[in-house]
Amino acid sequence: MGFPGEYPEVHVPNIFIYILSFIAFLRSIAILFISILDTYFSSASSPESQLHRPTLSEILIREFLPVVSFSDLDGDSPPAAVGCALCLNDFAGEEEIRCMANCRHIFHRTCVDGWINRDQKTCPLCRTHFVPYHKMEDYNQRVCIASQSQE
Template sequence: MGFPVGYPEVSVPKVFLYILSLLAFLRSLALSFISLLHLSDLLDTDFSAATLPESNSHRPTLSAILICEFLPVVSFSKIAGDSPPSGCAVCLNEFAGEEEIRCMANCRHIFHRTCVDRWIDHDQKLCPLCRTHFVPDHKMEYYNQRLWAASESEDDVSLFSQRA
């Protein structure tokens, strides 16, 4: 069995294809116009932390907050005499004058405070250069205890807010 020989081929008229192409183009044009209008509305609004939705604002994790407590912030001019490296290994910019830097406790690498804080905010717990832990070895148990206590208190707050 099979198809009879007399069936003509299925053909789509070119006009139909042109109409479909035109409709697709108009659809993409309309969507880009709508996104452009939405973008202009966003540019007109004030972007303070209070107006951004909670899902778009980035909150650092508890471990990131605790790690930042363990790593002191000093100005570059205070350690300039100790012959530190001349630039930040994260952003590759030179250190200068009164810029805030963080010195890693275990490995002694130094970075701009903003550069390494961004790294830590992404829940990184290791030095970006040598992968040594940020938290000093002798304070690791204290760090774990504080992290555990802070996570318990945060769970209590979220449970309380769900009941209300």
């Protein structure tokens, strides 16, 4: 038993190897062409298809969280943090920020808007609801009315 001392030789005609190489070359050209077309058509598509359509919930949350300039914050109660917890950059004088109504955390407007666009309804830092507690009933009513009108 064991391994045989000799193996039979297999002869593959050269033409067969050339044909396989040519097919592999054509395949790589086709993949390159398809990726170029995909890139072209995805960048040339209409801007409306690339825009994020906000839900009613996102619109209402943004309404409850107004945008202010960092320099406009009250000097009496300075924020606990000097930087945005989402992007980790420090706040500068005229940057637009959103101050959470319930927990008073502050974030850059673009950072927290990206969070809201992902259908998040709580503070990214402490998970407190964005909507102020005293306006929660109004928020729920407006969402309910809008969902009924869409049906």
